Amino acid sequence: MTRARVLILNNAVGPLDYRVPHGMSVEPGSIVVAPLGPRQLVGVVWEADRMPSRDEVGDNRLRNLLQVHDAPPLGDPLRRLIEWTANYYLAPPAAVLRMALPSSSALDGGRTITEYRLTGQRPERLTAQREQALERLHDRQGLIRELATAADVTDAVIRGLVKVGAIEPVEVDIDTPYPPPDPTYGAPDLSAVQASVSETLVEAVRDRAFQPFLLDGVTGSGKTEVYFEAVAEAIRQGRQTLVLLPEIALTEPFLKRFTQRFGHAPIAWHSGLRQSQRRRAWRAISSGEGLVTVGARSALFLPYRNLGLIVVDEAHETSFKQEDGVHYHARDVAVMRGSFERCPVILASATPAIETRQQVELGRYRELRLPARFGNAIMPEIAAIDLIQDPPERGHWLAPALVNATEETLARGEQVLLFLNRRGYAPLTLCRHCGHRFQCPNCTAWLVEHRLIRRLACHHCGHVMPPPAACPECSEEDSLVACGPGVERIADEVKTLFPDARTAIVTSDTIWSPAKAAEFVGRMEAGEIDIVVGTQLITKGYHFPNLTLVGVVDADLGLEGGDLRAAERTFQQVMQVAGRAGRGEKPGHVLIQTHSPGSPVMEALISGDAESFYAAETEARRSAGAPPFGRYAGIIISSEDQKLAQDTAARIGRTAPRVEGMAVFGPAPAPLAMLRGRHRFRLLVHARRALDVQDVIRDWLGALEWSPKVRVSVDVDPYSFL
Known part of the structure; x- marks a missing residue:
């Protein structure tokens, strides 16, 4: 060339x-x-x-x-x-x-890095901090910052130990090969149903052809063990496997399970890696040497040399949809990558999305079912607590029935999970004197009180401020009051009700890295935690045999707003968190606090009749022409100048093409009318399934020009309507 x-x-x-x-x-x-x-x-x-x-x-x-x-x-x-x-x-x-x-350093030649490890020498001058570092580091090796974090000491303590010879520098090739996983190590004892399903997946890997599967199994049915057999076959063939997980916090528990099965950990890919780790992973993947990669959605676009299998675990999870930058859905793009790579794709879920179920109905995906839990474990009993008939005491959020069940569970030496999908202490803080509400200065959103860090925080832009001593509106002191519960407030109530119980709060504020997740799992497995209070972060992927009671504090929370998937999301979320109960020999129980026990979602959860619920939801979507039977695309116009954004949105709306089978709604202020200091307006395009709506939007917007101060983005197949 x-x-x-x-x-x-x-x-x-x-x-x-x-x-x-x-x-x-x-x-x-x-x-x-x-x-x-x-x-x-x-x-x-x-x-x-x-x-x-x-x-x-x-x-x-x-x-x-x-x-x-x-x-x-x-x-x-x-x-x-x-x-x-x-x-x-x-x-x-x-x-x-x-x-x-994603890593510019990965494109350069070989490199080394200096790491540090213990020498075995004990210094003459041994402070308490140094003693702690020597006790906690053992055979750990890493950068000074990493060792300091692991030992919970300052960098200066580690540097001091280097100076006195207790810790030595080691030159490390940062492209050290990853040890290959062993497909024969720790082979599981599968049930007859599991063995049959796994053999089908193994055959698909051997065939080296594109075939999408829905692995539909109830929580605790052993989906991971089943698709691990397909991973083992890909390893035997020397081909690469990609496993996508929806949350970074799930990575560490998964790596542990993988290591137990294959003898060595896979390559991990997520935002928590340092630059040298990303470089090493990228080069191993691009060369074909790295046989198994486990990661967040961004791992989907890595340059695999010889991809033989793709697994999307918890495939129903909405966090697979990227909301910034390129608005792609990793589940759907994974299927397309499997098509281009000519390899099987496994979508594993206990609560498959309606879009995935429809693909099965059309014959495009093959469904494989695991209808029962593995071994002696059985599905938990689910019951509703009607908050109108059995309300909590004034100033409390846990109904008496849930409090009693928690007390009985703790008396048996078993663990409890209380689920509320709301971070912080309270979603709204106001002045009881004048009614002033604390709103984010950059977004049309209330500031959420976080008492653990003594801050008011915006969950959209990250703005934080300390709670003021007096109301900024009326200057009244000690007048601020928290409205509504978050997980921190539930944890406070738990401490009051059960002062001897050991409690842990599990949210993205407390579990922000795989290491933090591993620490939490270790404490749960060691029985050091009695009650977990958590958000959706705790609903999936965790296996705690001694956790037998799950309480859903506010099951109606996800039904608020105008989201077309609200009922489906609520059903999936509650079913997933319910699946944490009774995964071992001991039976599990789930109590759902709701103001609407007779709603279709709650009736389906209590009866366990998922098929009827999905049939009704699917028919409602079909009647409305909503996905997967129709198509949506959001057009979001934003600018720091409100009038400029509004005028641009109006002009885009006026020039909307008239196309048969397509309607354009708006423009209107977005529900989050201001986000990160930018005023936002939305248009919603609704089209029939067969219409190539991308070409229409491309020609429509391509013929227009707008100020460089205005940002116009398109979200095809939106999951967020904010």
Whole structure:
């Protein structure tokens, strides 16, 4: 090639042509450095016929490529996936490409890093802090900051131990190969049903063909053990596996289970990795040496060399939908990657989404069922507490029936989980004197009180402030009152009711890393926690055999608002949290506090009649032309200038095309009318399923121009309507 089309990592610039200098060799997928004005940017060589350039430039005007990185080219399946994702979700191709090249350091040659470890020597001068560090570090090796965190001491303590020879530096190759997992290590004893399902999945891996599966199994049925057999087959073939998890907090417990089955941990990929760890993982994956990767949704776009299996665990989870940047849904993109890679895709869930069920109904996905829990474990009994008939005491949030059940459970030496999907202490703080409500200055959202950190916080933009001593409106002191419960308030009530019980709060505020999740799991398994008070973070993936009672504090919370999936989400969430109870030999019980025990969602949860609930929900969606029977796309206009945003939204609304089978609603102020200091307006496009709504929106918006101070984004298949 003497001329190359390059997709560079700049969203504002399309693909550009460059001259390939004499002596340089490139091919489609090569990762290169290209000049753009005075800058040097990373890009990828692309097929010219698949990525049209805005302007054709003569050979004499081309600039030379500067460098080809020493990294494997991005494969054809990944390039096709990038094109599909950009086209379907109406995103700049460069923005999608950036997810495949997240670590610039990974593109450079070999590197080393200095880590530290204990030498076994004890210094003459031994302070309490140094003693603590030596006791806690054992055979741990890492950076000074990591060792200090692990030992719960300052960096200075670790540096002091280095100076006196108790800790020594070690030069480490940061691209050290990962030990390969062993498919024969720790093979499980499967039930007849599990063995039958796993054999079907193993055969699909052997066939090396695209086949999407829905692995539909009740909580505790052993879905992970079953798809691990398919992972083992991929390992035997020397092919790579990707397992997607919805939450970073689930990574550490999963790594432990994986290690028990395969002898070594897989490659982990999530936002908590340091740069050198991301580099090592990326290079192992791109070379094909890393056989199993477990990660969050961003792991989907990594450059796997030889992908043989994709697993999406907890596939119903809405957190697989990316809400910033490229608005993709990892579940759906995973299926497309499997199609391009010609490998099977397993969607594992105890409560599959209606969209996934419809694909099964159409014959596009094959359903495999695990209808019962593994071994002697049985599904928990579920009952409702009518908060109108059996209300909590004044100033309390736990009904007497739930309090009594908790007391009985603790008396048996068993563990309790209280679930409320609301972080903080209280969702609203106001002045009892003048009624002033504390609102975020950057968003149209109330500030949430967090008493553990003594802050009022916005859960949308991250703004925090200390609670003032006096009301800013009327200057009355000691007049602020918390309204409504969050998990911290429930935990306070638990401490009052059960002062001897050991309580843990599990939210994204307390479990913000895989290490924190591992610490929590260890304490639960060791019996050091009696009562867990948690949000949706605790609803999935955890297995605690001694946890026998689950109390849902406010089951109606998820039904608020105008979300078309509200009933389905509530059903999934409560079923998932109910699934934490009775996973061992001891029977489990679930109590659901609700003001509407006769609603279809609550009746389905109590009776266990999921099929009737899903049938009714599916029919309601069909009648409304809602997904999966129709299509939605949100168009969000935002600007720091309210009038500019409003005028632009109005102009986009006025120019909406008239297309048969498509309706445009709005513009209207978004429910979150201001977010992170930007005023927001929304339009909602509703179209029949067969309509290529992306082409319509692309032509519609492509014909318009707006101020650079205005941001217009499109969310195809939206999950959030805020």
